[in-house]
Amino acid sequence: MSRVSVPCHVKGTVALQVGDVRTSQGRPGVLVIDVTFPSVAPFELQEIMFKNYYTAFLTIRVRQHTSTHTPAKWVTCLRDYCLMPDPHSEEGAQEYVSLFKHQMLCDMGKVLELRLILRQPSPLWLSFTVEELQIYQQGPKDLGIWLQVSPTLPASGQYAFALQSPSMTFPKWLSHPVPCEQPAPLLEVSPHPG
Amino acid sequence: MLQEESDLALIIAQIVQKLKGSTLYAQLERQAWASLQRPEIKLESLKEDIKEFFKISGWEKKLQNAVYSELNVFPLPSHPAAPPEHLKEPLVYMRKAQGSWEKRILKSLNSMCTELSIPLARKRPVGEQKELLNKWNEMGTDEPDLSLFRPVYAPKDFLEVLINLRNPNYENGDSHSFRTHLGLIQVPLKVKDIPELKEFFVELGLTAGQLGIDDSTQVPPELFENEHVRIGQKVLSEQDSAAAQQYIRQGSPTALRAELWALILNTSSQPEDVKLTASNDDYYFVFEDYLYQVLLCFSRDTSVLGHFAYNSASPPKSYIRGKLGLEEYAVFYPPNGVIPFHGFSMYVAPLCFLYHEPSKLYQIFREMYVRFFFRLHSISSHPSGIVSLCLLFETLLQTYLPQLFYHLREIGAQPLRISFKWMVRAFSGYLATDQLLLLWDRILGYNSLEILAVLAAAVFAFRAVNLMEVTSLAAAEAVLADLSTLKVMPLLQIFLFATVT
Numbered sequence: 001m002s003r004v005s006v007p008c009h010v011k012g013t014v015a016l017q018v019g020d021v022r023t024s025q026g027r028p029g030v031l032v033i034d035v036t037f038p039s040v041a042p043f044e045l046q047e048i049m050f051k052n053y054y055t056a057f058l059t060i061r062v063r064q065h066t067s068t069h070t071p072a073k074w075v076t077c078l079r080d081y082c083l084m085p086d087p088h089s090e091e092g093a094q095e096y097v098s099l100f101k102h103q104m105l106c107d108m109g110k111v112l113e114l115r116l117i118l119r120q121p122s123p124l125w126l127s128f129t130v131e132e133l134q135i136y137q138q139g140p141k142d143l144g145i146w147l148q149v150s151p152t153l154p155a156s157g158q159y160a161f162a163l164q165s166p167s168m169t170f171p172k173w174l175s176h177p178v179p180c181e182q183p184a185p186l187l188e189v190s191p192h193p194g
Numbered sequence: 195m196l197q198e199e200s201d202l203a204l205i206i207a208q209i210v211q212k213l214k215g216s217t218l219y220a221q222l223e224r225q226a227w228a229s230l231q232r233p234e235i236k237l238e239s240l241k242e243d244i245k246e247f248f249k250i251s252g253w254e255k256k257l258q259n260a261v262y263s264e265l266n267v268f269p270l271p272s273h274p275a276a277p278p279e280h281l282k283e284p285l286v287y288m289r290k291a292q293g294s295w296e297k298r299i300l301k302s303l304n305s306m307c308t309e310l311s312i313p314l315a316r317k318r319p320v321g322e323q324k325e326l327l328n329k330w331n332e333m334g335t336d337e338p339d340l341s342l343f344r345p346v347y348a349p350k351d352f353l354e355v356l357i358n359l360r361n362p363n364y365e366n367g368d369s370h371s372f373r374t375h376l377g378l379i380q381v382p383l384k385v386k387d388i389p390e391l392k393e394f395f396v397e398l399g400l401t402a403g404q405l406g407i408d409d410s411t412q413v414p415p416e417l418f419e420n421e422h423v424r425i426g427q428k429v430l431s432e433q434d435s436a437a438a439q440q441y442i443r444q445g446s447p448t449a450l451r452a453e454l455w456a457l458i459l460n461t462s463s464q465p466e467d468v469k470l471t472a473s474n475d476d477y478y479f480v481f482e483d484y485l486y487q488v489l490l491c492f493s494r495d496t497s498v499l500g501h502f503a504y505n506s507a508s509p510p511k512s513y514i515r516g517k518l519g520l521e522e523y524a525v526f527y528p529p530n531g532v533i534p535f536h537g538f539s540m541y542v543a544p545l546c547f548l549y550h551e552p553s554k555l556y557q558i559f560r561e562m563y564v565r566f567f568f569r570l571h572s573i574s575s576h577p578s579g580i581v582s583l584c585l586l587f588e589t590l591l592q593t594y595l596p597q598l599f600y601h602l603r604e605i606g607a608q609p610l611r612i613s614f615k616w617m618v619r620a621f622s623g624y625l626a627t628d629q630l631l632l633l634w635d636r637i638l639g640y641n642s643l644e645i646l647a648v649l650a651a652a653v654f655a656f657r658a659v660n661l662m663e664v665t666s667l668a669a670a671e672a673v674l675a676d677l678s679t680l681k682v683m684p685l686l687q688i689f690l691f692a693t694v695t
Contacts, residue, residue: 049275051275053363054363085384086384088373088382089382089383089384090285090361090381090382090383090384090575091383091384093285094284094285094286095273095284096272096273096275096276096280097273098273098275123365124364124365124373124382125363125364125365126362126363126364126365127363128363132275
């Protein structure tokens with residue numbers, strides 16, 4: 001589909017806790033991960049993907065580019081998204097998660113920086129984080145016409161056209177498979193991104 | 195919402211792809227071509243007419259049953275970035291534990307073969323083949339000398355592995371916290387508590403009729419039994435898998451059970467072209483023969499390999515001599531990838547009461563195995579997996595019978611040590627056969643093995659008074675040695691719905 005991975009720099013996690021991290025007994029229940037995009041202009045965020053590792057709740061704040069000269073402010077775009085329904089048990093603890101722009105509370109048109117706030121209220125886990133973090137932006141917006149031609153064309157001819165909508169993550173034609181005698185080679189008209 | 199739409203479309207695509215390779219697809223295609231001869235099929239409305247024809251002739255129902263079966267058996271498509279091993283088992287430490295367990299079994303198997311100088315796999319010489327075909331129907335009476343063979347492993351070896359299962363990211367320290375596990379299982383999997391179980395097993399409640407309770411001699415059949423049998427016959431005539439699964443939650447009448455199970459498991463009515471000989475003139479009940487036939491064929495049935503996509507276990511691979519590491523020379527040993535353990539035949543034995551035709555018996559057993567029984571001897575975090583069942587049992591006992599649990603722990607008789615063998619064999623060989631079949635009705639109806647853990651806890655609750663008086667593990671085992679007089683459904687009903695919590 002037309003989404004493009006955005007190269008990002010993930011800063012080290014910072015634990016938020018009251019008191020001295022080294023001497024206090026308890027484990028921090030809140031971690032903050034900053035994600036910057038040093039070589040990329042402000043972009044429209046399409047999808048955030050990661051593998052969870054025992055994080056229970058996720059909040060995301062975003063700093064966007066503003067056209068006026070006011071300094072860019074941090075806005076919460078996802079609040080307390082639940083990754084583990086029961087923070088004390090394994091459910092959801094190591095799952096792959098995708099978050100899309102339609103799930104965000106604000107428009108994600110000109111993203112400069114992201115801040116992920118991870119929460120794990122249960123004291124039972126030794127550590128928690130998110131791994132394999134990947135950010136995607138909108139790919140080239142236009143066409144994506146998939147042309148399917150059967151090599152053994154019956155007399156009436158069989159062509160299947162499906163206009164690919166950018167918001168779907170895979171082609172619509174899968175829902176209405178066209179019966180063919182042989183598997184047909186797929187000819188892509190548009191250059192495949194990524 | 196956009197996300198759900200694309201999820202649904204992905205599921206549809208997956209099911210379509212799976213069904214395209216099946217015999218049902220070929221049959222539907224053939225039927226569609228044949229139907230063109232029929233007068234009611236008009237060229238202008240071809241698609242609609244054929245659809246209508248399928249509906250009337252019952253083929254649409256068969257397709258619905260196949261789709262329902264796929265939805266029940268295969269897990270939903272996971273995240274596109276998730277690798278295939280994630281689908282087998284999402285938790286990394288469990289995958290590792292399953293891998294080391296498999297290595298141990300293989301080592302044991304290989305060393306036994308080396309000791310006895312028997313190659314693991316070789317083609318049967320022609321003379322032996324002829325002999326086998328001749329003796330096919332009497333295999334139980336003419337067994338080879340198996341006295342030197344040991345079972346590859348016993349359930350209690352497996353229990354030791356489960357007891358030692360640890361999550362490296364979990365607080366396993368000595369200090370007792372609010373979540374210390376007092377039982378044997380030390381991994382924090384999510385298990386249902388009694389309110390959730392009551393909701394899940396709502397059809398077993400006190401206000402619903404049950405076979406196993408409301409068909410006893412004191413209860414007039416007009417109250418429940420007659421109507422229930424009538425509905426069962428209707429479900430069978432409609433040939434609807436989903437309806438059958440819902441119906442069987444209240445138990446299956448004995449006369450209808452074989453057909454109902456076949457409908458729910460969606461086994462084909464065509465006798466399968468399997469190695470079983472077609473000429474079965476003697477249908478006598480020598481179960482030993484059936485067991486040998488079924489298990490021999492099962493071990494060679496490579497279609498069973500398909501279930502390893504969602505089983506945390508992997509089939510052991512071995513290489514033709516001299517070609518170690520070359521994939522073209524890799525073979526799965528045994529061919530179906532399943533290494534049986536001591537007592538494995540107990541999964542098949544109860545089915546012999548239902549199915550007299552070996553081909554049907556085999557199909558049902560294979561479906562039951564790839565849907566349910568494989569979960570009882572592989573390490574996974576699935577809610578019906580043996581680890582979750584053990585934890586569910588211990589949690590239920592600890593929460594609702596704390597005095598009994600504490601007492602048994604104190605005398606060195608951890609309850610799981612006694613109930614593990616019941617659950618691993620799905621109670622086969624421990625309950626009376628009619629009670630066992632009523633229990634397996636519910637496994638099929640709810641598509642889950644959790645009822646095994648609930649029954650195990652219910653048995654302990656039933657014998658609690660005697661158990662409180664014992665002072666050793668051996669005495670506790672003796673109290674729970676004989677389950678053959680137990681009635682399964684009243685026990686379950688009382689434990690879930692009539693115990694003060």
